[in-house]
Amino acid sequence: MNTQRPVHTAPTFVHSVWLVANREIVARLRSKTFLISTAVLLMISLTSVVVGSIVAQNTSLPRVAVVGIAAQKVEQITTLNLIPADSVDEAEALVRDGSVDAALVPAVTETSPLGVSVIALSEPPATIMATLSVAPTVRLLEPPERDNRLAYLVALGFGLVFLMSSTTFGATISQSVVEEKQTRIVEILMSTIPVRALLAGKVVGNSVMAFVQIVAIGLLVSIGLAATGQNTLLSGIGPSIAWFAVFFAFGFVLLASLYAATASLVARQEDVGSATSPVLVLVMLPYLLVIFFNDNPAVLAVMSYVPFSAPVGMPMRIFLGAADWWEPLVSLVILLLTTAAVVALGSRVYAHALLRMGARVPLREALKRGR
Amino acid sequence: MLDIRDVNKSYGSRSVLTDVSFTVRNGRMTGFVGANGAGKTTTMRIILGVLMPDSGTVLVDGEPVTASDRRRFGYMPEERGLYPKMRLGEQLIYLARLHGLSPGSARANTRTLLERLGLHERAGDLVQALSLGNQQRAQIAAALVHDPEFLVLDEPFSGLDPIAVETVMTVLTDYAATGAPVLFSSHQLDIVERLCDDLVIIADGRIRAKGSREGLRERFSSPRFEIQFAGDTGWIGALPGITLLETAPGTAVFEAETDAASQIVLRQALDRGPVGSFSPQHPSLASIFKEAVR
Numbered sequence: 001m002n003t004q005r006p007v008h009t010a011p012t013f014v015h016s017v018w019l020v021a022n023r024e025i026v027a028r029l030r031s032k033t034f035l036i037s038t039a040v041l042l043m044i045s046l047t048s049v050v051v052g053s054i055v056a057q058n059t060s061l062p063r064v065a066v067v068g069i070a071a072q073k074v075e076q077i078t079t080l081n082l083i084p085a086d087s088v089d090e091a092e093a094l095v096r097d098g099s100v101d102a103a104l105v106p107a108v109t110e111t112s113p114l115g116v117s118v119i120a121l122s123e124p125p126a127t128i129m130a131t132l133s134v135a136p137t138v139r140l141l142e143p144p145e146r147d148n149r150l151a152y153l154v155a156l157g158f159g160l161v162f163l164m165s166s167t168t169f170g171a172t173i174s175q176s177v178v179e180e181k182q183t184r185i186v187e188i189l190m191s192t193i194p195v196r197a198l199l200a201g202k203v204v205g206n207s208v209m210a211f212v213q214i215v216a217i218g219l220l221v222s223i224g225l226a227a228t229g230q231n232t233l234l235s236g237i238g239p240s241i242a243w244f245a246v247f248f249a250f251g252f253v254l255l256a257s258l259y260a261a262t263a264s265l266v267a268r269q270e271d272v273g274s275a276t277s278p279v280l281v282l283v284m285l286p287y288l289l290v291i292f293f294n295d296n297p298a299v300l301a302v303m304s305y306v307p308f309s310a311p312v313g314m315p316m317r318i319f320l321g322a323a324d325w326w327e328p329l330v331s332l333v334i335l336l337l338t339t340a341a342v343v344a345l346g347s348r349v350y351a352h353a354l355l356r357m358g359a360r361v362p363l364r365e366a367l368k369r370g371r
Numbered sequence: 372m373l374d375i376r377d378v379n380k381s382y383g384s385r386s387v388l389t390d391v392s393f394t395v396r397n398g399r400m401t402g403f404v405g406a407n408g409a410g411k412t413t414t415m416r417i418i419l420g421v422l423m424p425d426s427g428t429v430l431v432d433g434e435p436v437t438a439s440d441r442r443r444f445g446y447m448p449e450e451r452g453l454y455p456k457m458r459l460g461e462q463l464i465y466l467a468r469l470h471g472l473s474p475g476s477a478r479a480n481t482r483t484l485l486e487r488l489g490l491h492e493r494a495g496d497l498v499q500a501l502s503l504g505n506q507q508r509a510q511i512a513a514a515l516v517h518d519p520e521f522l523v524l525d526e527p528f529s530g531l532d533p534i535a536v537e538t539v540m541t542v543l544t545d546y547a548a549t550g551a552p553v554l555f556s557s558h559q560l561d562i563v564e565r566l567c568d569d570l571v572i573i574a575d576g577r578i579r580a581k582g583s584r585e586g587l588r589e590r591f592s593s594p595r596f597e598i599q600f601a602g603d604t605g606w607i608g609a610l611p612g613i614t615l616l617e618t619a620p621g622t623a624v625f626e627a628e629t630d631a632a633s634q635i636v637l638r639q640a641l642d643r644g645p646v647g648s649f650s651p652q653h654p655s656l657a658s659i660f661k662e663a664v665r
Contacts, residue, residue, distance in 0.1 A: 008471040008517065010439040019468055027457070184452030188513060191419035191446045192469045194438065355421065 016193040020201020021208065024176065028209050037168055038213055045161070045217045049224035052153070062127050065091040065103040070116040074104060079131055088119075095121055102128050154237060154319050155294035155312075158244055159287040161217055162312050165248070166255055166283045169210040173202055173256050174263030174272045177350075181267055186354050195351040203256040203343070210256075211249045218245055240319040243328055247311035247335065254307060254339040255279065261346035264353040265361045275360065286312040297322055305331050307338040372397055373418070373521055373552050378427030380413055380576075387413050388576045391427070395521075395552040395569075400544065402567030403556040404660060410576040411556040412449050415525050418554075419446050431521070442470050445519030449526050449556075451510045453498045459509055460485070460494030463516045470517035477516070484512045488538060504535050511539055515546070522546060524555040528562050540566055564656040574664035584656075591659045592652075596633050597624050599647035600640050607636055624652070 011019065028034045065085040066074065074080065083100055085091040091103035103119040118128065180186040189198055218241045225234040258279045266275045286309035293299035294316060303313030304323065310331045317323040345367070353366040373395040380388040388410045395401045405411050416422040418429050420441050429436045453462055460481055467477035485491040488508045493501060501509060507530055514524060527543070528536050544566070547553045557563050563570070570587055572580040580587060595616070598607075604623040608615030612632035617624040627633035640646050654662070 008442075008476075010442045010471045011469070016469065019465070023465055027454075179454070180452075182452075183455060184448055184450040185454060187416070187419075187421055187448040187450075187452070188446055188466065189469070190421045191441055191444065192466070193442075355416075 013197050016197040017201045021205035024202055024205025046220050046224050049221055053228035053230055063100040065094045065100040067091050067105045069106045070104040073116050095119055101125055151294055155290045155316055158312050158315055159290045163287040165210050169206050170259040173206045174259045174276050177260050177263040178269055178272050196347050199347045199350050206256055207252050210252050214245050214248050240315040243318055244315040250335050250339055251311035254342050257343045257346035261349040264350045282308045307335045310335050372432055374430035376428050378424045380424050391578055393571045393581045395554045397552050398547055398550045399568040400547045400566055401554045401569040402563040403571050405573035409573045412525055415523050418523055443520040445514040445522045447510055447514040447524040447527055455499035458495055459498055463512055466513055467516045472517055480516050484516055488512055504532055507531050520551055522553040527555050528557055528559055560656045572663045580663040587659055591662050592654045594627050595652040597652055598649045601644050
C-alpha cells in the first residue's frame with residue numbers, strides 16, 4: 001500500500017441527500033415487487049377508463065327500434081340509438097327479447113299529436129318518454145355541476161389512487177428504514193452523513209417514485225379518455241388531475257416522513273405494521289370520507305384544507321367547480337407548512353430512535369431523548 | 372492523532388462511561404480491551420459521532436472533531452450490517468461515494484480492496500448470498516473503501532476463521548503503517564497481544580490502564596522467575612527475599628524482592644546440579660488484564 005492517502009472532500013448536504021435518494025430509486029427499480037405492483041396499478045387505471053367509456057356508450061343511448069314513418073319523426077333526436085325494424089311485429093319481438101329498450105311505431109289512432117306510439121315491455125320507458133315529450137322549460141336556481149354518478153366515480157378514482165400509492169410507498173419506506181436499523185448498516189450511515197440527510201434522501205427517493213407513478217397514472221388516464229373519445233370528461237377532469245399530482249407530491253412527503261419516523265421506533269420487520277398503523281389511519285380516512293361524502297360540500301370543504309386529506313379533497317372540489325381559484329393555493333401553503341413541521345419532528349424521532357434496538361421505543365421518549 | 376478526553380455518558384441513572392480519556396497515536400495499532408458491557412462499543416460510537424457524550428470531547432489532531440472529519444474515519448460497527456439485497460460491489464461504491472469519493476475513485480478503490488480481501492469474484496453477488504466469513508470481509512472492505520485517515524473497528528476479528536484473521540491482520544497493520552491511527556476492540560486477547568502497539572483497558576466504564584504494550588508489561592510484571600533443574604526445589608522458599616510460588620519436580624516459579632536475591636537462587640541451584648533453564652517471566656496480556664480490572 002502506498003504511504004500517501006488521497007484526501008477526499010465531504011459531499012454537500014444536498015449531494016448526500018441525492019446519493020441516498022438515488023440508491024432508494026435504484027433499489028425500487030430493481031425490485032420485482034415494485035415493478036409488478038406498478039404495472040398492476042397502471043393496468044387497473046387504463047382498464048377503468050376503457051370500461052368506463054364502453055359503459056358510458058351503452059347507458060347514455062337507449063336503444064329504440066323504429067318502424068316506417070316513425071323513423072322520420074325522431075331522426076333528429078341524437079340521444080336515442082335508433083335501430084330500424086321492418087314491421088311492428090318485428091319491433092315487438094325486439095322489445096320482447098330485450099335487444100332494444102322500446103320501439104317507436106306509427107300511431108294507430110289520429111289522437112296522438114306526435115303520430116307515433118311507444119311499445120315497451122313491462123313499464124313505460126321514462127328516459128325515452130322524456131325525450132319525446134314536450135316539457136315546459138325549467139330554471140334551476142342551484143344547478144348541479146355534474147351528475148352524481150360521475151362525481152362518485154371521480155371521487156373513487158382519486159381516493160383509490162391516493163390510498164394505493166400512499167400505502168405502497170409508505171410500506172416501502174418503512175421497510176427500508178427498518179432494514180437499515182435491523183442490519184445495523186445505519187451505524188455506518190450515521191457516522192458518514194447527517195441523520196437528516198439520510199432521512200431526507202429516503203423521503204425524496206420514495207416520493208419521487210410515488211410521484212412518477214401518479215403522473216404516469218394521470219397521463220395514462222388522460223390519454224385513455226382522449227383515445228376513447230371522452231373529451232368532455234377529459235376537459236372537466238384534466239385540471240383536477242394536475243392539482244391532484246401537485247398535492248400528492250407534497251402530501252406524500254408528509255406521509256413518508258411520518259412512515260419513516262414511526263418505523264424507526266421498531267427494530268424488526270414484523271413490528272413495522274403495528275408501528276405504522278396510526279399513519280395508515282391518516283391515509284384511510286380521506287379515502288373513506290371522499291367516498292361517503294363526495295356530495296356533501298361542507299365535508300369536502302373541510303377535507304380540502306386539512307393537510308392529510310387535501311390531496312383528495314381539493315381536486316374533488318375543483319372537479320365539482322366548488323373551489324375558487326385561490327383556494328387550492330391557500331390549501332397548498334397550509335400543506336407545505338404542515339409538511340415542514342412534520343419533517344422536523346419526524347427527523348427528531350428518527351434520529352433518536354435509530355440506535356435503540358430491542359423493544360419498541362415509546363414515541364414520547366423518542367421525541368425528547370438526546371442521543 | 373485521536374484524543375478522547377474526559378468523556379462521560381449515562382443512560383438515566385446508569386453511568387456507562389466515567390471520565391474516559393485516552394489517545395490513539397498515528398501509525399499505532401491500539402487495542403481496546405474490556406469485558407462485555409465495559410463500555411467499548413459506547414466509546415467507539417461516541418468517537419464516530421453516532422452517539423453524543425453527556426460531557427467530554429473527541430479531538431482530531433488537537434481540534435474538536437467535526438462532521439466532515441468523521442467522513443475521514445473508517446468504522447466497523449460491532450453488529451455487522453450491509454444492505455442484504457444490494458450487490459457487494461455497488462454497495463461499496465455507494466458507501467465510498469457517501470464519503471465524498473468521485474465515482475471513478477470509488478470504483479477503483481472497490482476493485483483493489485476486493486482483490487486484496489479475495490472477494491473480487493463476488494463483486495456482483497448480493498450480500499445475503501455471501502458466506503458468513505465473506506460477509507465479514509465485506510464489512511472490513513466497507514470500513515476501508517474510502518481511504519479513511521482513522522480506523523475504528525469494533526471486534527473486527529470476532530467470527531472470523533483463522534485464515535481470515537490473518538488476512539485482516541495484514542490489512543490492518545498495512546493501514547497503520549501508512550501512519551493512520553487504528554483503534555480496535557477485541558476480547559481475543561491473544562490476537563490483541565500479537566497485533567497491538569498500544570493498549571487501553573476498560574472496566575465498568577472506567578479506563579483502568581493504558582500505554583504501550585511493553586510499558587504495561589513492565590508496570591504489571593512482578594519480578595518473577597522460572598528455573599528448571601534436577602533435584603529437590605523446596606530449599607528455594609527458605610532463602611531470604613524469595614517467595615516460592617509454584618513447584619513441581621524439576622521446576623519452580625518464584626518471586627524475588629531484588630535481582631541479587633534471584634541470582635543467589637541461580638548460584639545455589641548450580642551448586643546442586645546442572646540447571647536446564649533460568650528465565651524472567653513476562654506477564655501475558657491475560658494476566659495484565661486480570662490485574663488491571665481487579
